[in-house]
Every structure is written in C-alpha cells, then in structure tokens.
Amino acid sequence: MANCSPLALVVNCGSSSLKFALFDTSLPSPLVDGLAERLGSDEASIRFDRNGTRRTTPIVGAGHQQAFDALLAFLTEHGLRDRIGVVGHRVVHGGERFTRSVEITAEVMAGIDDCAVLAPLHNPANLVGIRAAMAALPDAGHVAVFDTAFHQTIPEEAYLYALPQRFRRDFGVRRYGFHGTSHRYVAARAVEFLGLDPKDHGLIVLHLGNGASATAVSNGKSVDTSMGLTPVEGLVMGTRCGDVDAGALTYIARRAGLDVDALDAMVNKESGLLGLSELSNDCRTLEAAAAEGHAGARMALDVFAYRIARTVGALRMPLPRLDAVVFTGGIGENSASVRASVIARLGFLGMHLDEDANRAMRGGTAGCVSRSGRPAALVMPTDEERMIACDAAAIAFADAPVAFSVFSEAAE
Amino acid sequence: MANCSPLALVVNCGSSSLKFALFDTSLPSPLVDGLAERLGSDEASIRFDRNGTRRTTPIVGAGHQQAFDALLAFLTEHGLRDRIGVVGHRVVHGGERFTRSVEITAEVMAGIDDCAVLAPLHNPANLVGIRAAMAALPDAGHVAVFDTAFHQTIPEEAYLYALPQRFRRDFGVRRYGFHGTSHRYVAARAVEFLGLDPKDHGLIVLHLGNGASATAVSNGKSVDTSMGLTPVEGLVMGTRCGDVDAGALTYIARRAGLDVDALDAMVNKESGLLGLSELSNDCRTLEAAAAEGHAGARMALDVFAYRIARTVGALRMPLPRLDAVVFTGGIGENSASVRASVIARLGFLGMHLDEDANRAMRGGTAGCVSRSGRPAALVMPTDEERMIACDAAAIAFADAPVAFSVFSEAAE
Ligand SMILES: Nc1ncnc2c1ncn2[C@@H]1O[C@H](COP(=O)(O)OP(=O)(O)O)[C@@H](O)[C@H]1O
Ligand SMILES: Nc1ncnc2c1ncn2[C@@H]1O[C@H](COP(=O)(O)OP(=O)(O)O)[C@@H](O)[C@H]1O
Numbered sequence: 001m002a003n004c005s006p007l008a009l010v011v012n013c014g015s016s017s018l019k020f021a022l023f024d025t026s027l028p029s030p031l032v033d034g035l036a037e038r039l040g041s042d043e044a045s046i047r048f049d050r051n052g053t054r055r056t057t058p059i060v061g062a063g064h065q066q067a068f069d070a071l072l073a074f075l076t077e078h079g080l081r082d083r084i085g086v087v088g089h090r091v092v093h094g095g096e097r098f099t100r101s102v103e104i105t106a107e108v109m110a111g112i113d114d115c116a117v118l119a120p121l122h123n124p125a126n127l128v129g130i131r132a133a134m135a136a137l138p139d140a141g142h143v144a145v146f147d148t149a150f151h152q153t154i155p156e157e158a159y160l161y162a163l164p165q166r167f168r169r170d171f172g173v174r175r176y177g178f179h180g181t182s183h184r185y186v187a188a189r190a191v192e193f194l195g196l197d198p199k200d201h202g203l204i205v206l207h208l209g210n211g212a213s214a215t216a217v218s219n220g221k222s223v224d225t226s227m228g229l230t231p232v233e234g235l236v237m238g239t240r241c242g243d244v245d246a247g248a249l250t251y252i253a254r255r256a257g258l259d260v261d262a263l264d265a266m267v268n269k270e271s272g273l274l275g276l277s278e279l280s281n282d283c284r285t286l287e288a289a290a291a292e293g294h295a296g297a298r299m300a301l302d303v304f305a306y307r308i309a310r311t312v313g314a315l316r317m318p319l320p321r322l323d324a325v326v327f328t329g330g331i332g333e334n335s336a337s338v339r340a341s342v343i344a345r346l347g348f349l350g351m352h353l354d355e356d357a358n359r360a361m362r363g364g365t366a367g368c369v370s371r372s373g374r375p376a377a378l379v380m381p382t383d384e385e386r387m388i389a390c391d392a393a394a395i396a397f398a399d400a401p402v403a404f405s406v407f408s409e410a411a412e
Numbered sequence: 413m414a415n416c417s418p419l420a421l422v423v424n425c426g427s428s429s430l431k432f433a434l435f436d437t438s439l440p441s442p443l444v445d446g447l448a449e450r451l452g453s454d455e456a457s458i459r460f461d462r463n464g465t466r467r468t469t470p471i472v473g474a475g476h477q478q479a480f481d482a483l484l485a486f487l488t489e490h491g492l493r494d495r496i497g498v499v500g501h502r503v504v505h506g507g508e509r510f511t512r513s514v515e516i517t518a519e520v521m522a523g524i525d526d527c528a529v530l531a532p533l534h535n536p537a538n539l540v541g542i543r544a545a546m547a548a549l550p551d552a553g554h555v556a557v558f559d560t561a562f563h564q565t566i567p568e569e570a571y572l573y574a575l576p577q578r579f580r581r582d583f584g585v586r587r588y589g590f591h592g593t594s595h596r597y598v599a600a601r602a603v604e605f606l607g608l609d610p611k612d613h614g615l616i617v618l619h620l621g622n623g624a625s626a627t628a629v630s631n632g633k634s635v636d637t638s639m640g641l642t643p644v645e646g647l648v649m650g651t652r653c654g655d656v657d658a659g660a661l662t663y664i665a666r667r668a669g670l671d672v673d674a675l676d677a678m679v680n681k682e683s684g685l686l687g688l689s690e691l692s693n694d695c696r697t698l699e700a701a702a703a704e705g706h707a708g709a710r711m712a713l714d715v716f717a718y719r720i721a722r723t724v725g726a727l728r729m730p731l732p733r734l735d736a737v738v739f740t741g742g743i744g745e746n747s748a749s750v751r752a753s754v755i756a757r758l759g760f761l762g763m764h765l766d767e768d769a770n771r772a773m774r775g776g777t778a779g780c781v782s783r784s785g786r787p788a789a790l791v792m793p794t795d796e797e798r799m800i801a802c803d804a805a806a807i808a809f810a811d812a813p814v815a816f817s818v819f820s821e822a823a824e
Contacts, residue, residue: 117667156711157718161656162648163664164678164687165708171667173660224722230659236574244573246656247642248585250676252575255529255583260672264662266576275576296577299568306569306730310636313729314722316760348728 006085006397007031008389009140011068013090013129015121016040018067022080023389030385031080036067046070050078064125068132086141087133088392090181090384091126093119094146095172101149101391104130104142112144118172118229141396145388150180153221158318161228175233177225179207183215184222185387186328186380191220193366194324194376202319204312207382208338209329210238210281214308216315223318226311232267235311236304238281241271243307276300283331283338305338309345322349322375328382334363343370343377351375418497418809419443420801421487421552423480425502425541427533428452430479434492435801442797443492448479458482462490476537480544498553499545500804502593502796503538505531506558507584513561513803516542516554524556530584530641553808557800562592565633570730573640587645589637591619595627596634597799598740598792603632605778606736606788614731616724619794620750621741622650622693626720628727635730638723644679647723648716650693653683655719688712695743695750717750721757734761734787740794746775755782755789763787 005024012019021033036046040063047056059070075081089104095115102108109127116123134142159175160168167173183205190196190203203217212235215225226234226242236242244267253263274281277300279289289297316322325346331338336358343353351370358369361379370377417436424431433445448458452475459468471482487493501516507527514520521539528535538556546554571587572580579585595617602608602615615629624647627637638646638654648654656679665675686693689712691701701709728734737758743750748770755765763782770781773791782789 118663157714158722160688160711160715161660162653162684162688162712162715162719163656163660164682165690167664167668171664173664175657228657228660229663230657232659233657241574241658243655244575244658245587245640245642245645246653246658246661246679247644247676248573248575248640249658249661250672250679251530251641252579252583252585253672256579260662260665260675263672264659267658267662270576272574276572276574278577299572300574302569303572303574307574310570310726310729314726316728317722317725317757318718319760322760345729348731348734 005083006393007080007083008393008396009084009087009133009137010385010388010392011087011089011129011133012385012388013064013125015125018064018071018129019385020071021385021389022075022084023386025386025389025393028386030389032075032078033385034071036062036070039063039067048074064128065132068129068136072136084137084140086143086392086396087137088143088145088388089126089130089133090147090388091144092122092147092178093176094144094148094152095176096152096174098144098146098149099152101143101145101388101395103395104134104144108144118176141392143392143395145181145391147178147180148176150184151175151177151215151222151225154224158224173229175225175228177213177215177222178227178231179211179213179215180222181384181387182207182328182382183213183217183225185384186326186382187215187217187220189366190324190326190378190380193378193380196323200321201323202321203324203326204315204319204322205326205328206308206312206332206342207329208235208308208327208331208335211240212237212242212308212329212331214311214315216319218319224315226315236276236300236307237272238283239269239272239274241267241275273300273304276303283335287335287337301338301341305341305345308342312342312346313348316349324374324376324378325349325351326378326380327369328380333379333381336361339369339377339379346377349375351377353377417495418805419492419495420805420808421496421499421545421549422797422800422804423499423501423541423545424797424800425476425537427537430476430483430541431797432483433797433801434487434496435798435805437798437801437805440798442801444487444490445797446483448474448482451475451479460486476540477544480541480548484548496549496552498555498804498808499549500555500557500800501538501542501545502800503556503558504534504560504590505588506556506560506564507588508564508586510556510558510561511564513555513557513800513807515807516546516556520556530588553804555804555807557593557803559590559592560588562596563587563589563627563634563637566636570636585641587637587640589625589627589634590639590643591623591625591627592634593796593799594619594740594794595625595629595637597796598738598794599627599629599632601778602736602738602790602792605790605792608735612733613735614733615736615738616727616731616734617738617740618720618724618744618754619741620647620720620739620743620747623652624649624654624720624741624743626723626727628731630731636727638727648688648712648719649684650695651681651684651686653679653687685712685716688715695747699747699749713750713753717753717757720754724754724758725760728761736786736788736790737761737763738790738792739781740792745791745793748773751781751789751791758789761787763789765789 010021018036021030032050034048044062093115213227277296286297422433430448433442444462446460505527625639689708698709
C-alpha cells in the first residue's frame, strides 16, 4: 500500500534550467531527481538520478516545455507519472502579497506576474514552469512556494530602507529577504533536534551556499534577515558583494565609467569571494588555495567569516533569546574550517567551538559543534526540495497533513 | 602669566563655509568661535561669538581667503592674533596615508591633494583654508587633523568590501570611516569618566548628529566603524540612507530612470530621516510631529533607533569586552527619547535604561543613563574643535603636551 501513496513533484525553473525532484513525502530521499540545463541552446540536456544511477540525454534546442515533456516521459516509463498528486513550484519573489505557500489559481498566477518586476530573471521562468506543469498534469494539485514568504513576518522598522518612501509606494522598494524555504525548514528541524519549545526559542540560521543569507528566527517566525529587496544584500557570497556603501558604488561608477547595468553586473557576478580572492567563487577551491599560501584566498575567507559573525551580532539584537546559531547550505554543512572561523568570532555570545565535533561532522548530517552550554552551534542540512514537497502535499492533501509533514519525523 | 600661553586656532573649511574657534587649550571653552557662510555669494557673512556676545558682518562676495582675512582682523582688534601659536586644520579624508594628526609640510599638502579624489567636495576646500592660514600666519605651526585617521587601526577583514579588488588598487575603494576626531575624543573621555583601564576596555561610541556613525573602540583603538569609503554607509542619518541593498539602488535607477549622479544625490540628500518621514531631516522636528501623531515621523524614528541598535550588535562582535555604549552628537546628547528607544533594544547586552537619569540628563553634560551594572549607557558631549586644538598644540608645543591634553583633565 505504501507504494500507492500519492507523490509530490517539485519543480524549480531558472532562466535556462529546470530542476526537479519527485518525493514520496513519507520517505527522506526523492525517488527521482535531476536537472535540465542550457535550455534554449544546442547543448540543452536533461539528467535523471534514480536509485543511484544517472541517465543524461541531449534535448537539442529544448525549452522549458520540452524539458518538462522529457521529464514526464521518463516518469511514465518508470510507472510514476500517474501517482503524482501534487506539484510544488518554487517561486522566487512573492512580494508583500504571498505570506505563505498557496494553491495556484489564475489569481495567484497574476500575482506572481505582478511580482516579476522585483525578480525579472526568476518569476517569469517560474511561471513558464507552472504553465507547462498545469497543462501536462491538469488533475494534480499545483502549489506555489515562495522564497520570500517566510520573511513577511519581519516588522516595518526592520524592512524599511531609509530611502524616499515614494520608491516603496511606486516600486515596492523594501527588504523582502530570500532563502525563506531553507530558513524555515532548517529552523523547524533545529527546534526538534535541540528539543526547544516551539513557542519560546531564538535561532540565527546561516544559509551559506553560493548565495548566502542569515535569518533571526523567534518562536518560528523570521524577525530579520540579511538579504533585502534583492539577493545582493547582506553576507559575502560566491560572486555577490553583500553589504557595500552606496557612496562606494556611485564612486566606482564614476571612476570606472560604469553605467547602471554594468554596476549591477559587477555587484552580482564579479564580486563576493571571487572579487576578493581574484581566484574563485568556490569555497572548496579557496580553502585548497589558502592552504597552499594564496593570500587572496586566505583574505577572502577571512572577510567572509568576519562578515558572517558581524551579522550574527546584528541579528542577535531583535531576538528575546538565542538558543543556537545554525549552519546550513553547501558551505555551512561541509566546511569545518569556515564554521571554526565563524565560531571563533562568536565568543561574545558565550559560544565556544568543539574542535573534535566540528572536524568529525560529516556533510549531510546534523549535530552540535560547540562545547556544551547555550547558545549552541548546530549543523543542520537543508532540503528546500523536500520542504516544497511537504508544503505542496500538506496543502493538496489536507486530510493527511501529518504523513507529509517534515516536522513529524523524530529528532535524529 | 596664564594670559600669555600660546593659543590654538581651529579652522574647518567646507565648500562654501569656514568654521573657526580659538582656544586657550587649558580652558574648556573657546575664547572666540564663529562661522563664515555662503562664501562666494552676495549673501556671504561672518559671525563671531565672544564672551557671550555675537557680531555678524556681511562680507559680500568674499571667498575663503577674504573670510580668513576678516577673521584675522577681528582677532587683531581683540589683541589675540599675535598669541596664535598653532593652527589646527580639520581635513576630511586622509586615505590610507594619514594615520594620525601631522604638522603640515609641502609633502603633507600634496598628500591631502592626493586624497581629494576620495572627498572631492571637502579636501580641496580644506586645502584652501590651509593655504590662506599659512600665508596669513607664517610663524605659527600648522597641523592637519583627519576625520579618517582614528580608523586606520581597523583590520583588513573589516575594511575590505567584497568587490573586485582592482577597484581597491586603482581607486582606493575600501572602508575608511569618518567622525574619527569625535569618536577618539569621546572614547578617551568615556574611559576617564568611567575609570576604565586605558589598556583593557571596550566601547561602542554612537555619534548621532546630522551625520551619524558608530565605532567599536578596543583599548583606545578603532576596530570597526559603520561608515565606509564615504559617509553614506551605516546608520540612518538626516538625509543620507545608510546601509542599503546595492541591488535596490540599480533597481531604483532603472525604474525611476536615474543616472549615477541622480542616484548619488538621492542617497545623500533625499534619504535618511527625511526620506522616511517625508517631513524633515531634523530630529527635533520629527519628535514634535511624532508626539502629535505623525505616522511618518514615528516610523522614521523607529527605523533610526532599530538600525542603531542593530549596529551596536554588529560592532559588539569584534570587541573582546564591552564596558559602555556612549551617546554623543546633537541627537545623542540631547534626545532622551532616541536614547530610550535605542537602549530599550539593547536588553540583549544586559543593559537597562534608567528612565529618571535619562530624562534628567541636560545637553552638554556627561553621565550614565542606564541602571547600574555593565555595560553602561553613557552620554558624553563631543567637542571636535577642542580635540583638534589639543592635537595641534600637542604637536606644535611638544615640550608642553600635558597642559594641552584633553586627557589631563580630571573626570567630571
Ligand atoms: N566539503 C566542502 N568544503 C568546503 N566548501 C564546500 C564543500 N562542499 C561544498 N562546498 C561549497 O558550497 C558552496 C555551494 O553551496 P550550495 O548550497 O550547493 O550552493 P547553492 O547556493 O547554489 O545551492 C560552494 O562554495 C562549495 O565550494
Ligand atoms: N533637544 C534635542 N532633541 C532632539 N534632537 C536634537 C536636540 N537638539 C539637537 N538635536 C538634533 O541634533 C541633530 C544635529 O546634530 P549635530 O551634532 O549638531 O549635527 P552635525 O552632524 O551637523 O554636527 C539634529 O537632528 C537636531 O534635531
């Protein structure tokens, strides 16, 4: 019978890619996952991972629609297509309109389109994926899960910029925050893992991947976060600059003769760890180079850790209490040296690294890496796909919420 | 004999103004101070304050040189000119070159000129004042005191932006920080006042005026500060935005059709308390309006206080210990309600407002406004002119440093 439970398909459309994962939400790992890349080009291809085996197929010239067709053909071939009960769609920007995951209606699609001006590279691609999936799977439920929704509980004093308020009224300029699905998932798992009171806890979640952001979570709610209107603000990232003086940007624009588009490309694609190190945006590469004495790599990693620790201090402020600082994302889960470097700067919180536990921590597992006492430093793997699947299932199968909830699992 | 001690003249040239003060540095208040304004226009005038009486004279069409001549004529008339032993010049930007106050030589002037690219509105005006003063008072010592110098002890991990490093090499792009003279003066006075160990203390100084910045001071040295390459970064100010998403700036530029110059004017002149409140850049005006129910004024003051408190959290991080948060500047010294609003958000540091002490605090006086225990919340009036006079005297009269040191005074 377990074999017959409805499945949740997760779809994440980028501008030229389509990521997917198919979940039986009672199981921790997806049945199938994969990625279609370079869509719209001659090198377009789609990759499927299932039961530890990988298949990659060229789909020359395919767009999102054809990639979606290839995905469904694969699922049909493996007898999985007819079991799809719901599709969870990742949507980047929900503006002020979407404060939680919602079933997709024509009105919701119009709302996502309205928010496209805030995320012009992402929301339109997300809508393409939604349309393709609704056409192909008209009998399934379709649910939108927003990167921004979790942060809609942030109060006005924290989300307003000190800019002319006409830009807020006319163009929606305010802080929104991103990575909300990851922060929400990781915070909930951390509460379980540490046995905290769901109604009385404080966490700072550090999502450290190619993109990176930090969120202060009080009693399950986001109260402040490091990203803003766009994902450029906040921490140092792979190629994004994070916090920077507005006056420095206009100074650079004048001296280097950059226009607004060139400035935007510079802060998004040439900055961050790459700009600092002049070597790579990739943490692993930088760690290897730093170990061999590359000064730029060493310095980039120092600035990265310093700014994370400084942001932890900033986000400590709005929390009534702090139980743990939680590391997640590719870097947070895997880099013992970044964690050590950050935690070494958090002595002011009364936090001390447990060197052995930190070194012994394996990627993909959860555990404490600080010496006993609070606040704890915790590693908690994120799983945005699974969180999207759980949200989608909880909304589509309202009669079976518990079976699909990530929070019903026992703490590890 | 006290009457015969040499005097220190302090000169602060803005683009169309010349502020001045004449000190007998063994006395707390200047003998004469005043301001020449609207230089270069038909409305140019100069104002002298001496012994509680004010004299204002039109100096139609005067530039900095003529204003300086008018100042000297006034000082001659009062028998003070010949007693000037040293002139202390405020210089805004000292780049990486000037790490302390220095006697002005041809080489120093060339250095100030080199830094002019970083402060194109200020350094050239500062040089005009230096040339006028050196021509008129060739026998006096001339000393440059830099807004940035105090912050040159900030470590690389805190001053680097995560931008392409060619901008640092080619254009000097990094964080410098400002208000250094005020932060240095106030920190030293706070150490005296609280009886702290000069070699083992930690402070966060909040300079809150029309411009506003926060500095973390460890054992007399600046270790991090909120302003950056320019004075736009950091806290919310009268008309400057402080911290803002780089992506938000390019978004606004595109949607509102602003070019780089318009963007620069917007973040410098239309933002901050003015942009948030849509009413005024002036704290007093906003407090009065908020008391009468003006929602924009209330919100602007909330954001102002929230961001100050958030920055205190951020700057707590690099300090090995924190003895006090110190309020100074027009707002910090005078606004009990801003102080209360900030301190209410600093409970996470173990700091609690003493409401009676806070309300009773009079502008221009020093004292604690927190309940006993550490860290303390302290109000400490700033006096940049006096600090400049003391620096100038200490450098010019090396044989008499103690008599001119602000730090030799007993704690109040
Ligand atoms: N073992 C490791 N040690 C250090 N960094 C790692 C390790 N494994 C992955 N990373 C880093 O994680 C980052 C990618 O994180 P990820 O969360 O996958 O990114 P994204 O934001 O694209 O989802 C890269 O900088 C990569 O170098
Ligand atoms: N009694 C007061 N209450 C509240 N704010 C005050 C008071 N007195 C002065 N201020 C505020 O101080 C600010 C000016 O500070 P100041 O340090 O003089 O500025 P600047 O940076 O130009 O030197 C203004 O916003 C003014 O409203």
